[in-house]
Amino acid sequence: MKKLILAFAALSFILTSCSNNENDITSEQSKIDMSDFYVYTNADVDETSKLTATKSPIKSCYTMVNLNRLLKENPGLEKKMYDIEYFTRQFIAGKKPTGTPGGGPGGGTTDPIVDTDGDGTPDSSDLCPNEIGPSYNSGCPDNINDYTLTIPLVINIIEKSPGQVTDAQIDSQIAILNIDFDNRNLNKPDDLKIFTGVDADFDIKFTKHIVNRVSSKKKNWGTRDAMKFSSQGGIDATDTSTYLNIWVCEIGRGILGYAQFPGGPEVTDGVVIGPDYFGETGGNYGHGRTVTHEIGHWLNLRHIWGDGGCSDDDFVSDTPSSDGPNYGCPAYPTVNCNSTDMTMNYMDYVYDDCMYMFTNGQKDRASALFAIGGYRYSFVD
Structure with missing residues (x-):
């Protein structure tokens, strides 16, 4: 009888524990507020007016205009993006498990230094061995093995003549991406003023998988994805579930680039x-940061001002509100919406040399994509 009573007590404890856990989960899910979420913006009007108002190149990203188009063409996309956002907010609200690729502070693992130069001693000489070339090595020392997620790149080049986009351009762009997403941009001052401690290392490494090239006399490819189809003279995507495809081609209308959001x-x-904006080419927008910006969108990051007024948001807790993009190299502080703008964030529109950081909140949004159940989890080995 005593054993039977103990058995019932144990069963009762288990059931109570399970019930409590279910209540905790339900309670956590009920806290996910989606009331501020939106997908459509005024980007169609805003971006067009910027391009019409100036004859000189300005930072012009057509991602949000592209999103509006895709939403109109794909009736289920809004719901899909809602679900991705819900998952993202759940991920950020909960505790991220140790070892989640790109999973925030404490989320990754740090490997010991490897004896890469073969001298028998794992030391500082083994850090960043030829990782980013002589022009960028001042970003070292860093342990190349610290990266927790590798994203292989497929570079699809559509050029007017063979070699228009050089191998040096390609290598420099990959180097720049690894610097930016590893928080090693040398333009970053030691003193970030009010943003100290907010800047983030994404724990992502980009590698070159393959370069595809075709020649085309087509003057401009526009923004309706024609370059992504061989049937239209472009290059078909390579398995987008495991490779990040980058198409390099003349877009036209002064547009530097655009990306596709998850979903x-x-x-x-x-x-x-x-x-002209791919890799090191010189000029205000010729230092590779357009690609950093566009990959930010591919990682589910909005423009830092939320593509609207002060009440619109980029869904990131540690970026200040603003009511529009910044250009050039703004003076500090630049104040809008009663707060200091984070003009140096990669998701703004300033000159390449004047942007040098992502935030921890932006990293969390990107990390959610690669968590179990996340939209881009297929990239995780």
């Missing part, structure tokens, strides 16, 4: 960049 059609998933 869009798989066959067009990726980033499009004008050749």
Whole structure:
């Protein structure tokens, strides 16, 4: 009888524990507030007016205009993006498990230094061995093995003549991406003023998988994804579930680039960049940061001002509110919406040399994509 009583007590404890856990989960889910979520913006009007108002190149990202188009063409996309956002907010609200790729502070693992130069001693000489080339090595030392997620790139180049986009451009762009997403941009001052401690290392490493090239006399490819189809003279995407595809081609109308947010059609998933803004080419927008910006969109990051007024948000807790993009190299502080703008964030529109950081909140949004059940979990080995 005593054993039977103990057995019932144990069963009761288990059932109570399970019930409590279910209540905790239900309670946690009920806290997910989606009332501020939106997908459509005024980007169609805003971006067009910027391009019409100036004859000189300005930072012009057509991602939000592209999103509006895709939403109109794909009736189920809004719901899909809602579900991705819900999952993202659940992920951020909960405790991220240790070892989640790109999973925030404490989320990754730190490997020991590897004896890469073969001298028998794992030391500082083994850090960043030829990782980013002589022009960028001042970002070292960093342990190349610290990365927790590798994203292989498929570079699809549509050029007017063979070699228009050089191998050096390609290598420099990959180097820049690894610097930016590893929080090693040398333009970043030691003193970030009020933003100290907010800047983030994404724990992501980009590698070159393959470069595809075709020649085309087509002057401009526009923004309706024609470059992504061989049937239209472009290059078909390579398995977008495991590779980040980047198309390099003349877009036209002064547009530097555009990307596709998570949830869009798989066959067009990726980033499009004008050749003058891909890698190190010189000029205000010729230092590779357009690709950093567009990959930010591919990682589910909005423009830092939320593509609207002070009440619109980029859904990131540690970026201040603003009512529009910044250009050039703004003076500090630049104040809008009663707060200091984070003009140096990669998701603003300033010159390449004047942007140098992502935030921890932006990293959390990106990390949710690669968590178990996340939209881009297929990239995780």
